Amino acid sequence: MLEFLYPREYLASVREVTPEKLRALGIDTLLFDIDNTIVPYWIRTPDEGVKAYFKTLKDGGIKAGVLSNSREERSRDFCAPLGIPYVYRAGKPGIGGFKKLIEKMGSLPQKTALVGDQIFTDVWCANRAGAYSILVKQVSPKDELITAPKRPFEKIVVKMYLRREAKK
Numbered sequence: 001m002l003e004f005l006y007p008r009e010y011l012a013s014v015r016e017v018t019p020e021k022l023r024a025l026g027i028d029t030l031l032f033d034i035d036n037t038i039v040p041y042w043i044r045t046p047d048e049g050v051k052a053y054f055k056t057l058k059d060g061g062i063k064a065g066v067l068s069n070s071r072e073e074r075s076r077d078f079c080a081p082l083g084i085p086y087v088y089r090a091g092k093p094g095i096g097g098f099k100k101l102i103e104k105m106g107s108l109p110q111k112t113a114l115v116g117d118q119i120f121t122d123v124w125c126a127n128r129a130g131a132y133s134i135l136v137k138q139v140s141p142k143d144e145l146i147t148a149p150k151r152p153f154e155k156i157v158v159k160m161y162l163r164r165e166a167k168k
């Protein structure tokens with residue numbers, strides 16, 4: 001019933017999304033939410049560990065980009081050191097920003113995965129766009145004010161999703 005909100009995969013961390021895994025799925029493009037997906041919202045720039053992770057993606061032939069609902073400075077400051085494209089104020093779960101970004105990257109929705117920590121923005125957007133949706137556990141329990149109220153509802157959806165997965 002809530003199929004459109006279910007991720008294709010639910011992982012503990014973005015670090016589990018490897019080039020090998022993506023290639024096996026026929027995916028060549030990986031889009032990221034930033035806040036609470038890669039780093040907590042108050043970390044403005046990528047550290048060495050994050051840089052190393054993005055290098056493994058690049059070396060593995062995966063194109064990376066950022067799709068963020070946040071303001072421009074957020075995406076710019078985070079993406080510049082990584083040298084990756086972004087679309088800010090993406091309006092997820094709307095798919096306008098998604099389309100703009102994959103066009104910029106020369107990618108196709110069916111060859112794209114979108115990884116994020118929120119069901120109602122990231123997962124829903126990916127599913128609507130025809131991309132492969134990956135939900136990850138939030139890196140910090142602290143959320144921005146705009147996100148916090150949605151979490152109890154997300155927990156219900158995740159519980160239903162996990163129950164269904166267990167039956168498979």
Ligand SMILES: [Mg+2]
Nearest residue numbers: 033035036117
């Ligand atoms: Mg997020």
